[in-house]
Amino acid sequence: MHRPSASVSPLRRVKNTMEIVQDSVVSLALPYRERLQVRRTSFVGHGGGPRVAVIAGIHGDELEGLYVCHRLAEWLEQLGETHPHALRGRVDLIPAINPLGIDTLERFVPVFDADLNRNFPGDTEGLLPQRIAAGTMAALQGAALVIDIHASNVFLREIPQVRINQDFAATLVPLAQGMNLDLIWLHGAVTVLEATVAHSLNSTGTPCLVVEMGVGMRITPAFTDQVLIGILNVWRTLGVLAPDFALPPPTHQPLIADDWNVHYLNAATSGLFLPAIDHWMTVRHGDLLGRIVSPQRGGTLAEVRSPVDGVLFTLREYPAVYEGSLMARIMATDAH
Amino acid sequence: MTTPSLLSMTAPLRDHFSIPFHDFGPSGAPPRLALVAGLHGNELNGIFVLSRLAEFLRRIADGTRGGQALNGRIVVVPAVNVLGVNTGSRRWPFDKTDINRMFPGYDGGETTQRIAHAVLQATRTAHFRVDVHSSNADFEEVPQVRLYEPSEDERGTAMLFGLPAVIERRTDQVFTSTLGHAWRTHGGENFVIQAGRAGDLQLPHCERLFRALVAFLHHTGLVSGVALAAEDQDTHYFRRDQTLPLVSDHAGLFVSHHPVGVWLQAGALIGEVYDGFSGELQAEVRAPAAGMLSGIRRQPLLYEGDLIARLQTRASMGERRELKGQEQ
Numbered sequence: 103m104h105r106p107s108a109s110v111s112p113l114r115r116v117k118n119t120m121e122i123v124q125d126s127v128v129s130l131a132l133p134y135r136e137r138l139q140v141r142r143t144s145f146v147g148h149g150g151g152p153r154v155a156v157i158a159g160i161h162g163d164e165l166e167g168l169y170v171c172h173r174l175a176e177w178l179e180q181l182g183e184t185h186p187h188a189l190r191g192r193v194d195l196i197p198a199i200n201p202l203g204i205d206t207l208e209r210f211v212p213v214f215d216a217d218l219n220r221n222f223p224g225d226t227e228g229l230l231p232q233r234i235a236a237g238t239m240a241a242l243q244g245a246a247l248v249i250d251i252h253a254s255n256v257f258l259r260e261i262p263q264v265r266i267n268q269d270f271a272a273t274l275v276p277l278a279q280g281m282n283l284d285l286i287w288l289h290g291a292v293t294v295l296e297a298t299v300a301h302s303l304n305s306t307g308t309p310c311l312v313v314e315m316g317v318g319m320r321i322t323p324a325f326t327d328q329v330l331i332g333i334l335n336v337w338r339t340l341g342v343l344a345p346d347f348a349l350p351p352p353t354h355q356p357l358i359a360d361d362w363n364v365h366y367l368n369a370a371t372s373g374l375f376l377p378a379i380d381h382w383m384t385v386r387h388g389d390l391l392g393r394i395v396s397p398q399r400g401g402t403l404a405e406v407r408s409p410v411d412g413v414l415f416t417l418r419e420y421p422a423v424y425e426g427s428l429m430a431r432i433m434a435t436d437a438h
Numbered sequence: 439m440t441t442p443s444l445l446s447m448t449a450p451l452r453d454h455f456s457i458p459f460h461d462f463g464p465s466g467a468p469p470r471l472a473l474v475a476g477l478h479g480n481e482l483n484g485i486f487v488l489s490r491l492a493e494f495l496r497r498i499a500d501g502t503r504g505g506q507a508l509n510g511r512i513v514v515v516p517a518v519n520v521l522g523v524n525t526g527s528r529r530w531p532f533d534k535t536d537i538n539r540m541f542p543g544y545d546g547g548e549t550t551q552r553i554a555h556a557v558l559q560a561t562r563t564a565h566f567r568v569d570v571h572s573s574n575a576d577f578e579e580v581p582q583v584r585l586y587e588p589s590e591d592e593r594g595t596a597m598l599f600g601l602p603a604v605i606e607r608r609t610d611q612v613f614t615s616t617l618g619h620a621w622r623t624h625g626g627e628n629f630v631i632q633a634g635r636a637g638d639l640q641l642p643h644c645e646r647l648f649r650a651l652v653a654f655l656h657h658t659g660l661v662s663g664v665a666l667a668a669e670d671q672d673t674h675y676f677r678r679d680q681t682l683p684l685v686s687d688h689a690g691l692f693v694s695h696h697p698v699g700v701w702l703q704a705g706a707l708i709g710e711v712y713d714g715f716s717g718e719l720q721a722e723v724r725a726p727a728a729g730m731l732s733g734i735r736r737q738p739l740l741y742e743g744d745l746i747a748r749l750q751t752r753a754s755m756g757e758r759r760e761l762k763g764q765e766q
Binding site: 132133134135136137138139159198201202204205206207212213 | 450453455485517521523525527532
């Protein structure tokens with residue numbers, strides 16, 4: 103039986119000219135006396151500025167974005183106390199698009215074993231994951247900018263970066279450059295990624311930037327501070343915040359990576375990968391990045407050395423590897 | 439009238455939740471009977487049956503069922519692991535603890551320690567206490583009452599359910615952290631019921647179990663005016679030395695046609711083990727002795743040491759060390 107998603111009565115608080123509203127963009131019944139709610143907190147200014155959104159928690163094992171949303175909420179609540187008129191537009195925070203996954207430590211939607219980020223644009227009359235996707239799309243369409251914050255997975259740690267599909271580069275790269283991040287990775291079109299929230303939004307006229315930062319099942323406060331500054335600066339550029347409102351300036355300028363200058367290092371054999379270097383380090387061709395060892399014996403099964411001069415931007419966090427497991431990614435910085 | 443709950447709690451992203459229960463009959467005295475199911479969130483037979491029993495008791499208490507009356511206080515908790523039910527999890531879906539290994543619980547402890555404590559507090563004053571389980575997701579069991587080193591009263595009362603089997607078992611160290619064991623320290627009469635298989639609903643077992651609970655209510659006088667079918671009084675009692683577990687020495691794919699509850703002769707074919715690549719027959723599994731097939735493996739993936747079946751025999755099998763599995 104089709105029933106439209108019902109919203110919970112919004113909780114409204116008004117601070118001078120900023121309203122804070124809490125509601126649900128998706129509300130679905132579960133078998134035993136529970137509803138699945140995708141909750142939204144909206145900070146509503148009245149200066150005629152655009153609406154923007156930050157979303158996170160599409161994958162239940164990626165928590166960094168939830169902490170970014172907390173920090174943004176805190177900053178905006180503080181703004182409401184001190185400079186409520188500085189919010190000209192509207193900010194929607196949707197930190198947990200997969201609340202069941204987050205609460206069960208599962209990347210996918212439990213029971214359905216569905217990757218939500220392969221179920222967009224969704225279907226209001228489909229299965230539960232498709233209804234979550236459809237409700238989320240309805241809440242985001244028409245925004246001036248959506249930032250979708252991911253946190254890699256449990257295996258790999260990422261430096262804060264934006265991933266942009268070449269098809270949307272013209273609109274998105276200028277926005278990404280102001281995000282205070284270290285890297286913009288332009289990638290070619292990949293069919294499977296057409297079912298992501300970002301692709302669904304970008305291809306229907308709502309700009310969406312995908313941020314990858316940190317690692318699954320963890321929070322990295324230093325990366326959060328960096329991303330926060332970037333988001334606030336971009337919002338000011340878009341007119342969400344007053345143009346004269348003082349913000350900490352961005353201190354990171356992104357390098358541009360693409361499918362030609364990104365090098366993958368995959369494990370030659372199975373075992374435990376032990377890194378020998380720090381993340382986001384400049385490396386030279388031949389530098390030792392790490393070793394693969396066996397728990398059964400001493401010595402080294404395989405050395406992992408950099409194939410190029412460049413910057414290490416992805417580094418394996420989870421020690422166990424199978425043959426083929428990704429250990430690191432390097433963006434080459436020599437001219438090619 | 440608000441629904442009573444064992445406790446209420448917050449969750450990180452899921453809605454705040456409570457563990458609701460039914461409380462029928464006069465509220466002044468302690469409950470005469472407490473029924474609990476869903477300590478394991480994927481054991482659906484007990485959850486369904488207790489919810490249907492609650493509906494039955496509600497209509498008696500409301501006077502909708504003419505000629506039937508409720509004569510004592512009954513507490514019914516259809517599902518304890520409420521968050522596990524909605525994610526199909528045996529265990530508490532956040533930290534993967536087994537609620538039926540957390541008793542007696544502790545109200546200032548970890549989440550499932552708090553839940554265990556609340557369950558015990560709500561049920562320990564009852565005289566008759568019943569914890570309803572299915573076997574795990576791999577195994578199907580005939581609806582049965584399990585008695586762990588019972589009193590003579592419990593031996594007699596167990597027959598009142600009219601389930602196909604009442605089976606005595608030895609207490610194991612791991613079971614000292616179960617609800618059934620925690621109840622025993624509060625006296626009364628305590629019963630663990632196992633019916634069917636987790637992960638699914640088996641309607642014939644549910645119907646048998648529902649009739650058994652109604653029979654119990656009748657025989658204990660908790661409900662008056664109920665008529666019973668004759669076949670529900672066909673119950674067999676098995677001592678500790680009358681359980682024969684069949685454990686596999688082979689690994690492969692196990693297949694069987696048998697329903698649970700059938701009586702087998704010695705030598706009867708129970709099932710076959712095949713090699714999943716070559717298709718060769720590795721072993722025939724046959725009943726070493728005559729008896730009732732009280733449980734059988736439904737998960738075809740078979741590992742060395744897996745339980746294939748359990749027989750309840752007339753002859754003494756000696757006391758066998760029962761496997762530590764995921765039952766109960």
